[in-house]
Amino acid sequence: MSRQKEDTDGDLDARVRAASAMPTDESATFYKVLSRLDADPQRSPIQLPSLAPSMALASFAALMLAAGTAGYALPDLAAIDPDDQILALAFGGSDAVRDPFGLTVPGSAK
């Protein structure tokens, strides 16, 4: 039986460790990380917590203002008329304007 066949998991892991070994340079990594931190101060977490809530509040306020304004500005009679007509029909309204389907019997209107 070959030596590998007798390998335990520990032996195999040791081979994986040996095969994965290579020179690394932690100081170079540190330099690169610091240079990226210094080059990208906009994304610093010092600024994010202070900016994010205020921006979210401002966006929410703008959205509410736009929705409120739109609520008053957009509706017109054409949008309301169908409701009125349906209500008139449901309650037996006699007004011709409220009887678009011609269901009112002539002469029955008071």
Next chain:
Amino acid sequence: MRAGWCDGSVRGILNAPAARTSVSDRTQAHTAELLSAIARKDRRALGELIAVHGRGLTLVATRYLGSPEDADEVIQDVFLRVWRHASRYDPHKARVKTWLYRITVNLCVDRHRRTSLRRFIGLDDPPVEIADPQPSAADRLEDRHTLDTVRAAIAALPARQRMALLLSAVAELDTGDVATAMAVSPGAVEQLLVRARRKLRAATNQNEDQTP
């Protein structure tokens, strides 16, 4: 000497006695203190954390991705995230080491997906085999050819099996920590490890049979 960043002596920080201490000598409490210091934007603490954990993270990322350049960028991203989100670390959920490997796993998986897609559509070349340029002591003790075979076998493993094996063998995380780092169950990790080791054994046995 424990020079600070303001002195411009990064190497001084990294070569400080505390930084040279091995991971096994460091307690969870100490690395948690490092993270607290990083949350207070202490660059020296970041340097110390990189000195302690940078090598292990780099080896896992390099062997997983098959590209030292990609791994280098991923490891920089890992420590940038640590710098930005150190205050989010919860010591009740995981050890610092496990938390670092979890970030690394996530970034490696993202990078692997992107590079796989780029290779699939022909934008990138397939990875080249990474061999240690300078034979180490391990290479001299082990058969160089066998190590090359192991490297090729690791590279040929399915991504999840490869990651589980590297976290277990190279990062020396236990099954529970590997499960936390990979966001899977411990049972799933055991299955991944069994399959990975089976394939690795088969590859090395085949190599030995073919070697005169």
